[in-house]
Amino acid sequence: DSGVTQTPKHLITATGQRVTLRCSPRSGDLSVYWYQQSLDQGLQFLIQYYNGEERAKGNILERFSAQQFPDLHSELNLSSLELGDSALYFCASSVGPDNSPLHFGNGTRLTVT
Amino acid sequence: SQQGEEDPQALSIQEGENATMNCSYKTSINNLQWYRQNSGRGLVHLILIRSNEREKHSGRLRVTLDTSKKSSSLLITASRAADTASYFCATGSSGGSNYKLTFGKGTLLTVNP
Numbered sequence: 001d002s003g004v005t006q007t008p009k010h011l012i013t014a015t016g017q018r019v020t021l022r023c024s025p026r027s028g029d030l031s032v033y034w035y036q037q038s039l040d041q042g043l044q045f046l047i048q049y050y051n052g053e054e055r056a057k058g059n060i061l062e063r064f065s066a067q068q069f070p071d072l073h074s075e076l077n078l079s080s081l082e083l084g085d086s087a088l089y090f091c092a093s094s095v096g097p098d099n100s101p102l103h104f105g106n107g108t109r110l111t112v113t
Numbered sequence: 114s115q116q117g118e119e120d121p122q123a124l125s126i127q128e129g130e131n132a133t134m135n136c137s138y139k140t141s142i143n144n145l146q147w148y149r150q151n152s153g154r155g156l157v158h159l160i161l162i163r164s165n166e167r168e169k170h171s172g173r174l175r176v177t178l179d180t181s182k183k184s185s186s187l188l189i190t191a192s193r194a195a196d197t198a199s200y201f202c203a204t205g206s207s208g209g210s211n212y213k214l215t216f217g218k219g220t221l222l223t224v225n226p
Contacts (some may be wrong), residue, residue: 002155002157004155033190033214035216042216042217042218042219043156043201043216043218043219045213045214045215046215054190055212056213058210058213071142088153090155090156092155092156097212098143098205098207098212100132100216101161102146102148102156102158104148104155104156104157105155106154106155107154107155109153
Protein backbone atom coordinates (compact mmCIF):
# COMPACT_ATOMS: atom_id res chain seq x y z
CA ASP A 1 0.00 0.00 0.00
CA SER A 2 1.56 3.30 -1.15
CA GLY A 3 -0.48 5.44 1.25
CA VAL A 4 -1.87 7.50 -1.65
CA THR A 5 -5.66 7.36 -1.92
CA GLN A 6 -7.57 8.13 -5.09
CA THR A 7 -11.32 8.34 -5.48
CA PRO A 8 -13.36 7.23 -7.26
CA LYS A 9 -11.79 4.05 -8.65
CA HIS A 10 -14.03 4.03 -11.71
CA LEU A 11 -15.98 6.78 -13.42
CA ILE A 12 -18.26 6.47 -16.42
CA THR A 13 -19.66 9.64 -17.90
CA ALA A 14 -20.88 11.14 -21.16
CA THR A 15 -19.16 13.49 -23.57
CA GLY A 16 -19.46 17.14 -22.61
CA GLN A 17 -19.71 16.40 -18.91
CA ARG A 18 -17.42 17.51 -16.06
CA VAL A 19 -15.86 15.29 -13.40
CA THR A 20 -13.64 15.74 -10.36
CA LEU A 21 -10.96 13.26 -9.34
CA ARG A 22 -9.68 13.35 -5.79
CA CYS A 23 -6.32 12.45 -4.30
CA SER A 24 -5.03 12.23 -0.74
CA PRO A 25 -1.24 12.09 -0.66
CA ARG A 26 0.85 9.89 1.58
CA SER A 27 1.19 11.26 5.10
CA GLY A 28 4.07 13.75 5.23
CA ASP A 29 4.33 14.23 1.46
CA LEU A 30 4.01 17.82 0.28
CA SER A 31 4.13 17.26 -3.49
CA VAL A 32 1.25 15.95 -5.56
CA TYR A 33 1.52 14.97 -9.21
CA TRP A 34 -1.17 14.06 -11.72
CA TYR A 35 -0.51 11.71 -14.63
CA GLN A 36 -2.69 10.41 -17.44
CA GLN A 37 -2.06 6.90 -18.77
CA SER A 38 -3.50 5.71 -22.06
CA LEU A 39 -2.48 2.89 -24.38
CA ASP A 40 -1.36 5.13 -27.21
CA GLN A 41 0.23 8.01 -25.26
CA GLY A 42 1.75 6.13 -22.35
CA LEU A 43 2.14 7.93 -19.02
CA GLN A 44 1.81 11.68 -19.53
CA PHE A 45 2.66 14.20 -16.83
CA LEU A 46 -0.14 16.71 -16.32
CA ILE A 47 0.69 18.94 -13.37
CA GLN A 48 2.53 19.11 -10.05
CA TYR A 49 1.73 20.97 -6.84
CA TYR A 50 4.05 21.51 -3.92
CA ASN A 51 2.66 22.65 -0.57
CA GLY A 52 -0.36 24.26 -2.20
CA GLU A 53 1.45 26.00 -5.04
CA GLU A 54 1.59 24.95 -8.68
CA ARG A 55 5.16 23.75 -9.29
CA ALA A 56 5.29 22.38 -12.82
CA LYS A 57 2.97 21.96 -15.75
CA GLY A 58 3.06 19.29 -18.39
CA ASN A 59 0.70 18.32 -21.17
CA ILE A 60 -2.43 19.48 -19.40
CA LEU A 61 -5.29 20.59 -21.59
CA GLU A 62 -7.03 23.91 -20.95
CA ARG A 63 -10.22 21.94 -20.23
CA PHE A 64 -8.43 20.38 -17.27
CA SER A 65 -7.57 22.13 -14.03
CA ALA A 66 -6.23 21.11 -10.66
CA GLN A 67 -5.56 22.45 -7.23
CA GLN A 68 -3.99 21.43 -3.95
CA PHE A 69 -5.79 22.41 -0.79
CA PRO A 70 -4.35 23.49 2.58
CA ASP A 71 -4.74 19.94 3.94
CA LEU A 72 -2.60 18.87 0.92
CA HIS A 73 -5.25 16.81 -0.80
CA SER A 74 -5.65 17.56 -4.48
CA GLU A 75 -8.42 17.55 -7.04
CA LEU A 76 -8.22 17.25 -10.81
CA ASN A 77 -11.17 18.71 -12.68
CA LEU A 78 -11.87 17.56 -16.22
CA SER A 79 -14.53 19.42 -18.18
CA SER A 80 -16.14 19.29 -21.63
CA LEU A 81 -15.10 15.67 -21.73
CA GLU A 82 -14.29 14.00 -25.04
CA LEU A 83 -14.02 10.32 -25.94
CA GLY A 84 -10.24 10.72 -26.10
CA ASP A 85 -10.11 11.68 -22.43
CA SER A 86 -10.86 8.09 -21.49
CA ALA A 87 -7.79 6.92 -19.60
CA LEU A 88 -6.34 5.98 -16.24
CA TYR A 89 -5.58 9.05 -14.15
CA PHE A 90 -2.92 8.62 -11.51
CA CYS A 91 -2.06 10.78 -8.58
CA ALA A 92 1.38 10.46 -7.03
CA SER A 93 3.01 12.14 -4.07
CA SER A 94 6.53 12.73 -2.84
CA VAL A 95 8.20 14.31 0.14
CA GLY A 96 9.95 17.15 -1.65
CA PRO A 97 9.51 19.09 -4.87
CA ASP A 98 12.50 17.67 -6.71
CA ASN A 99 14.21 14.35 -7.35
CA SER A 100 12.15 12.40 -4.83
CA PRO A 101 10.75 8.96 -5.64
CA LEU A 102 7.03 9.11 -6.37
CA HIS A 103 4.38 7.08 -4.57
CA PHE A 104 1.43 6.32 -6.80
CA GLY A 105 -2.21 5.74 -6.02
CA ASN A 106 -4.11 3.00 -7.82
CA GLY A 107 -5.69 5.45 -10.21
CA THR A 108 -9.12 6.46 -11.40
CA ARG A 109 -10.29 4.76 -14.57
CA LEU A 110 -12.33 7.29 -16.55
CA THR A 111 -14.55 6.11 -19.37
CA VAL A 112 -16.22 8.73 -21.52
CA THR A 113 -19.10 7.40 -23.64
CA SER B 114 6.63 13.91 -25.10
CA GLN B 115 8.54 10.87 -23.91
CA GLN B 116 12.07 11.41 -22.60
CA GLY B 117 12.98 7.81 -21.83
CA GLU B 118 12.47 5.00 -24.31
CA GLU B 119 12.55 1.45 -23.03
CA ASP B 120 13.80 -1.46 -25.03
CA PRO B 121 12.52 -4.06 -25.68
CA GLN B 122 8.81 -3.22 -25.64
CA ALA B 123 8.08 -6.76 -24.50
CA LEU B 124 10.18 -9.54 -23.02
CA SER B 125 9.19 -13.13 -22.25
CA ILE B 126 11.49 -15.38 -20.20
CA GLN B 127 11.40 -18.51 -18.06
CA GLU B 128 11.43 -18.45 -14.29
CA GLY B 129 15.00 -18.42 -12.96
CA GLU B 130 16.43 -16.56 -15.97
CA ASN B 131 17.72 -13.01 -15.83
CA ALA B 132 15.81 -10.15 -17.45
CA THR B 133 17.50 -7.07 -18.83
CA MET B 134 15.66 -3.94 -19.87
CA ASN B 135 17.22 -0.85 -21.37
CA CYS B 136 16.31 2.80 -21.32
CA SER B 137 17.64 5.57 -23.52
CA TYR B 138 17.02 9.26 -23.05
CA LYS B 139 17.80 12.47 -24.88
CA THR B 140 18.59 15.36 -22.55
CA SER B 141 20.70 15.78 -19.43
CA ILE B 142 19.21 14.42 -16.24
CA ASN B 143 19.47 14.80 -12.47
CA ASN B 144 18.50 11.21 -11.82
CA LEU B 145 16.89 8.19 -13.41
CA GLN B 146 14.31 6.03 -11.69
CA TRP B 147 12.80 2.66 -12.43
CA TYR B 148 9.20 1.81 -11.61
CA ARG B 149 7.10 -1.30 -11.88
CA GLN B 150 3.40 -1.52 -12.70
CA ASN B 151 1.19 -4.55 -12.28
CA SER B 152 -1.74 -4.57 -14.68
CA GLY B 153 -4.20 -1.78 -13.93
CA ARG B 154 -2.45 -0.78 -10.70
CA GLY B 155 -0.37 2.19 -9.64
CA LEU B 156 3.33 2.35 -10.32
CA VAL B 157 5.74 1.26 -7.61
CA HIS B 158 9.15 2.86 -7.23
CA LEU B 159 12.00 0.35 -7.49
CA ILE B 160 15.26 2.25 -7.52
CA LEU B 161 16.73 5.71 -8.11
CA ILE B 162 20.19 6.33 -9.53
CA ARG B 163 21.72 9.79 -9.53
CA SER B 164 23.52 11.25 -12.53
CA ASN B 165 26.89 10.95 -10.74
CA GLU B 166 26.38 7.25 -9.97
CA ARG B 167 27.20 4.41 -12.35
CA GLU B 168 25.66 1.37 -10.68
CA LYS B 169 23.20 0.59 -7.94
CA HIS B 170 21.87 -2.62 -6.40
CA SER B 171 18.70 -3.42 -4.52
CA GLY B 172 18.02 -7.07 -3.77
CA ARG B 173 17.72 -8.88 -7.13
CA LEU B 174 17.79 -5.57 -9.02
CA ARG B 175 20.86 -4.03 -10.58
CA VAL B 176 20.72 -0.69 -12.35
CA THR B 177 23.48 0.89 -14.41
CA LEU B 178 23.67 4.39 -15.79
CA ASP B 179 25.91 5.62 -18.60
CA THR B 180 25.45 9.36 -18.95
CA SER B 181 27.85 9.55 -21.90
CA LYS B 182 25.57 7.21 -23.86
CA LYS B 183 22.42 8.57 -22.22
CA SER B 184 21.30 5.08 -21.33
CA SER B 185 20.42 2.91 -18.36
CA SER B 186 19.73 -0.76 -17.86
CA LEU B 187 17.70 -2.68 -15.29
CA LEU B 188 18.71 -6.26 -14.58
CA ILE B 189 16.43 -8.56 -12.63
CA THR B 190 18.27 -11.70 -11.60
CA ALA B 191 16.71 -15.11 -10.93
CA SER B 192 13.31 -13.95 -12.10
CA ARG B 193 10.06 -15.20 -10.61
CA ALA B 194 6.54 -15.42 -12.01
CA ALA B 195 5.62 -12.61 -9.59
CA ASP B 196 8.03 -10.30 -11.45
CA THR B 197 5.58 -10.27 -14.38
CA ALA B 198 4.71 -6.59 -14.83
CA SER B 199 5.49 -3.51 -16.90
CA TYR B 200 8.72 -1.72 -16.07
CA PHE B 201 9.19 1.98 -16.69
CA CYS B 202 12.21 4.21 -16.60
CA ALA B 203 11.67 7.81 -15.61
CA THR B 204 14.13 10.62 -16.05
CA GLY B 205 14.27 13.47 -13.60
CA SER B 206 15.47 16.74 -15.01
CA SER B 207 15.39 20.39 -14.00
CA GLY B 208 14.41 23.18 -16.35
CA GLY B 209 14.83 26.46 -14.54
CA SER B 210 13.16 26.06 -11.17
CA ASN B 211 10.93 23.24 -12.34
CA TYR B 212 11.70 19.61 -11.87
CA LYS B 213 10.00 17.10 -14.15
CA LEU B 214 9.86 13.33 -13.99
CA THR B 215 9.16 11.95 -17.46
CA PHE B 216 8.25 8.34 -18.06
CA GLY B 217 8.92 6.09 -21.01
CA LYS B 218 6.31 3.73 -22.48
CA GLY B 219 7.61 0.74 -20.58
CA THR B 220 8.74 -2.83 -21.11
CA LEU B 221 6.20 -5.58 -20.53
CA LEU B 222 7.98 -8.46 -18.81
CA THR B 223 6.36 -11.87 -18.72
CA VAL B 224 8.00 -14.54 -16.56
CA ASN B 225 6.71 -18.00 -17.38
CA PRO B 226 6.61 -20.59 -14.56
